Amino acid sequence: MHSVRWQPPLLVRGTLALHLLALATVIAMPGQWRWALGAVAANHLLLAAIGLWPRSHWLGSNWTRLPAAATARNEISLTIDDGPDPAVTPQVLDLLDRYAAQATFFCIGEKAARYPDLCREIVRRGHAVENHSQHHRHHFSLMGPRGFAREVQAAQDTLTGITGQRPRFFRAPAGLRNPFLDPVLTRLGLQLATWSARGFDTRVGDAERVKQKLLRGLQAGAILLIHDGNVARTVDGRPVILDVLPAVMESAAAARLRFVTLRQALS
Numbered sequence: 001m002h003s004v005r006w007q008p009p010l011l012v013r014g015t016l017a018l019h020l021l022a023l024a025t026v027i028a029m030p031g032q033w034r035w036a037l038g039a040v041a042a043n044h045l046l047l048a049a050i051g052l053w054p055r056s057h058w059l060g061s062n063w064t065r066l067p068a069a070a071t072a073r074n075e076i077s078l079t080i081d082d083g084p085d086p087a088v089t090p091q092v093l094d095l096l097d098r099y100a101a102q103a104t105f106f107c108i109g110e111k112a113a114r115y116p117d118l119c120r121e122i123v124r125r126g127h128a129v130e131n132h133s134q135h136h137r138h139h140f141s142l143m144g145p146r147g148f149a150r151e152v153q154a155a156q157d158t159l160t161g162i163t164g165q166r167p168r169f170f171r172a173p174a175g176l177r178n179p180f181l182d183p184v185l186t187r188l189g190l191q192l193a194t195w196s197a198r199g200f201d202t203r204v205g206d207a208e209r210v211k212q213k214l215l216r217g218l219q220a221g222a223i224l225l226i227h228d229g230n231v232a233r234t235v236d237g238r239p240v241i242l243d244v245l246p247a248v249m250e251s252a253a254a255a256r257l258r259f260v261t262l263r264q265a266l267s
Helices: 010-028 030-051 068-072 089-098 109-114 116-124 145-163 181-188 207-216 240-254
Strands: 075-083 103-107 128-131 223-227
Touching: 010 030, 075 240, 089 103, 089 116, 089 240, 103 109, 103 116, 109 116, 109 145, 116 128, 116 145, 128 145, 145 181, 207 223, 207 240, 223 240
Parallel strands: 075 103, 075 223, 103 128
Antiparallel strands: none
C-alpha cells in the first residue's frame, strides 16, 4: 500500500464549496449573513455527526469489510484492539494458536513501548500489528491535522521500531474521527479500517451477549472487533475475550470461514 496524493472525498469538496459560497454571499449581500452562517453551522453539525459514525465512508476510504477477492475466498478478519496487555494478550495468542487462526492486533504505541517483547511475540506467531494511535486519547476525534499527524506518526515509528514491520492499517480510538484525518493517513500510506461486527466487550461483561453480537456478523468478508486491552470482565473476573473467542473460532470453522490478517486480505 503506497502513499498517494490525497483526493478530497465528495463531502469534503462540498464543504469547501459551501464555505466559499457563504463567503461570497456575505461579501455580495451583507444582509444575508445570517443565512450564510446558518448554512455553514449546519454543515459543521453534519460533519461532526458523520465523524461519530465509525463505519461511514463519507470522510474518506474506510474498510468496513474485506475486499471482494478476500470475501470470495471465504476469508474473515479478527481484529483485536487496545493492547498489548501482559495479562490478556498471551492467553489470546495461545487461543489463536489452538485454532490456527491469524489476527490483526491494533496496538497502542505507548503500550507497545511498555511491552515490546509481547508486541514482537504477536508478530512472531504470524499475526499483524497495526496502528491504533500512540496514546489512544479520548479527544482524538477533536484533533486537527497537526495533532493527528503527531499521534499517528509516533505510533508508526514506535511499532515499526519494535516489530520491524511498518503498519499498513490504522484504526481511530473508538473509531471516531473528523475530516482532517484522511489526508494524514493518505500521506503516511495507511488505510483506515473499522469493522462489520463488534461485541462491545469493553462495556459488556456478559460473554454470551458479546458472543451473540459477533456471531450475528460472522460471514465471509467480515471484520470482527474485540479487545485484549481495556477489557470488560465476567462476574468471576475473567476477561470476556477469553470466553468469547473459542465459540467464534468454532463457528467460523463450521462455516468454512478462514481467519486472515487485514494484510493477507490485500492479496
